[in-house]
Amino acid sequence: MQLKHFSDISAAATRVVDAAERLIQVHGYNGFSYDDISREIGIKKPSIHHHFATKAELVRIVIQRYTDTFRGALNAIEISDSGAIARLFGYVDLFSQTYEKDQRLCVCGMLGAEVKSLSEAAAQEVQSFFQMNLDWLTKIIRNGSQSGELRFTSSSPEAHAYALLSTLEGAMIVGRGLAINNAPALAGRTYISNLPA
Amino acid sequence: MQLKHFSDISAAATRVVDAAERLIQVHGYNGFSYDDISREIGIKKPSIHHHFATKAELVRIVIQRYTDTFRGALNAIEISDSGAIARLFGYVDLFSQTYEKDQRLCVCGMLGAEVKSLSEAAAQEVQSFFQMNLDWLTKIIRNGSQSGELRFTSSSPEAHAYALLSTLEGAMIVGRGLAINNAPALAGRTYISNLPA
DNA sequence: GTCTATACTGAGATAGAC
DNA sequence: GTCTATCTCAGTATAGAC
Numbered sequence: 001m002q003l004k005h006f007s008d009i010s011a012a013a014t015r016v017v018d019a020a021e022r023l024i025q026v027h028g029y030n031g032f033s034y035d036d037i038s039r040e041i042g043i044k045k046p047s048i049h050h051h052f053a054t055k056a057e058l059v060r061i062v063i064q065r066y067t068d069t070f071r072g073a074l075n076a077i078e079i080s081d082s083g084a085i086a087r088l089f090g091y092v093d094l095f096s097q098t099y100e101k102d103q104r105l106c107v108c109g110m111l112g113a114e115v116k117s118l119s120e121a122a123a124q125e126v127q128s129f130f131q132m133n134l135d136w137l138t139k140i141i142r143n144g145s146q147s148g149e150l151r152f153t154s155s156s157p158e159a160h161a162y163a164l165l166s167t168l169e170g171a172m173i174v175g176r177g178l179a180i181n182n183a184p185a186l187a188g189r190t191y192i193s194n195l196p197a
Numbered sequence: 198m199q200l201k202h203f204s205d206i207s208a209a210a211t212r213v214v215d216a217a218e219r220l221i222q223v224h225g226y227n228g229f230s231y232d233d234i235s236r237e238i239g240i241k242k243p244s245i246h247h248h249f250a251t252k253a254e255l256v257r258i259v260i261q262r263y264t265d266t267f268r269g270a271l272n273a274i275e276i277s278d279s280g281a282i283a284r285l286f287g288y289v290d291l292f293s294q295t296y297e298k299d300q301r302l303c304v305c306g307m308l309g310a311e312v313k314s315l316s317e318a319a320a321q322e323v324q325s326f327f328q329m330n331l332d333w334l335t336k337i338i339r340n341g342s343q344s345g346e347l348r349f350t351s352s353s354p355e356a357h358a359y360a361l362l363s364t365l366e367g368a369m370i371v372g373r374g375l376a377i378n379n380a381p382a383l384a385g386r387t388y389i390s391n392l393p394a
Numbered sequence: 395g396t397c398t399a400t401a402c403t404g405a406g407a408t409a410g411a412c
Numbered sequence: 413g414t415c416t417a418t419c420t421c422a423g424t425a426t427a428g429a430c
Binding site: 028030105109112114116129131152153166167169170171175178189191 | 310327363
């Protein structure tokens with residue numbers, strides 16, 4: 001079947017996606033129901049099914065929109081900040097801002113853990129999110145290395161991109177388990193502190 | 198009520214815990230049921246309830262045993278490996294070994310993401326696991342710094358411990374989303390590559 | 395686009411026999 | 413310690429009226 005794109009959805013459907021996104025970030029895919037959304041935004045379960053026939057389809061749209069918003073934020077960092085360190089700090093801030101809202105997780109961090117419960121299409125969207133992040137980080141780190149702003153010896157820009165993304169996703173999870181307030185900033189800035197020339 | 202300790206359980210109960218542990222690592226707390234365990238080990242649901250009255254209690258025991266096993270592994274590393282780098286590589290291997298089994302996650306990485314769905318007692322056990330890891334890593338990293346084997350400037354041993362644990366927990370999740378084989382080893386070794394003097 | 399009503403399934407859990 | 417039978421509730425989803 002032909003899958004919808006998130007930008008096509010109505011105002012009412014947008015409210016459903018907003019609620020689903022928040023519920024995923026707090027409770028995970030297997031931890032929320034249409035009933036939870038119903039209570040949160042004040043429309044009944046069948047109305048939600050009218051907008052999103054299945055939970056799998058709803059989640060796919062949530063991830064798609066989340067990834068698109070994140071892409072915009074990455075572009076904004078490149079415009080507002082110059083230099084690798086400043087841009088990496090801006091990147092860390094994206095995760096901090098999410099976590100500061102009631103210790104919400106990255107949508108794809110949560111769904112990455114639950115990926116074996118997702119539809120094939122949703123799992124694909126999670127993969128796209130991670131790949132987009134790795135591509136961007138690799139570019140920033142490679143440029144910083146070539147300009148001399150960053151210095152690292154044995155590992156590649158790709159490896160540092162993967163390690164930094166992992167650090168931030170993990171910091172949110174460990175931070176929540178330990179009830180740490182500024183978890184992503186703490187771990188992310190520590191990682192970056194290893195890289196300056 | 199008086200809570201049980203994992204070391205008190207019978208052989209049949211141990212098989213239940215084994216299955217629950219694996220199911221948590223693959224599907225998460227909200228992603229498995231007593232029925233799944235039933236199918237896996239061939240006893241009926243009420244028999245499982247006989248051993249563990251509630252799912253919350255079962256999960257608490259799973260975490261408790263997992264933490265105890267991990268504690269033993271940390272001690273074994275200190276005996277078999279000398280030097281901070283070797284011990285940190287041994288630590289990374291613990292996560293690699295878990296991930297190599299069908300891309301299983303760390304029990305507490307998964308449950309940390311789902312911590313808002315857990316009982317208070319289970320959440321406490323997750324916290325204890327993370328704290329044990331941070332204490333051990335901090336000790337190893339501080340010793341390595343004092344001996345001159347490790348070198349880092351702006352961050353503390355505590356901060357590096359937190360960042361390295363986060364990196365490994367995150368690497369498993371991102372790695373699974375991207376279907377990367379040696380995810381924890383890749384990210385963990387990259388992190389450690391930043392630290393040698 | 396939203397509703398009431400309802401189907402169907404699976405979940406966690408209990409009663410009581412063996 | 414394990415079983416059959418059953419309870420109750422929540423979950424996803426559909427039918428059909430407004």
